[in-house]
Amino acid sequence: MTKPFARATALLAVIGGSLLLQACVVGAVAGAGAAVVGGTVKATGAVVGAGFDAVTTTDEETKAKREREQREYEREQRRCEQRQRQGKDC
Numbered sequence: 001m002t003k004p005f006a007r008a009t010a011l012l013a014v015i016g017g018s019l020l021l022q023a024c025v026v027g028a029v030a031g032a033g034a035a036v037v038g039g040t041v042k043a044t045g046a047v048v049g050a051g052f053d054a055v056t057t058t059d060e061e062t063k064a065k066r067e068r069e070q071r072e073y074e075r076e077q078r079r080c081e082q083r084q085r086q087g088k089d090c
Contacts, residue, residue, distance in 0.1 A: 080090035
């Protein structure tokens with residue numbers, strides 16, 4: 001294995017591991033806070049769930065983003081066509 005490849009692989013492993021452990025840290029902090037305050041399991045689950053939702057994208061969100069981008073593209077195309085009809089550049 002070449003040295004740059006080994007470094008890149010190690011860096012990717014560290015970054016990937018840290019991203020996976022973020023949810024664990026959020027859960028541990030939320031669990032400790034709930035235990036000190038006397039919160040319920042539902043509250044802890046809600047905090048962990050909110051932390052997980054913050055780093056994930058649902059299919060609905062992805063679809064909405066694609067639709068929004070498509071509308072923006074179509075709007076820009078219409079504006080360009082209007083400018084061209086007026087003899088202007090896009």
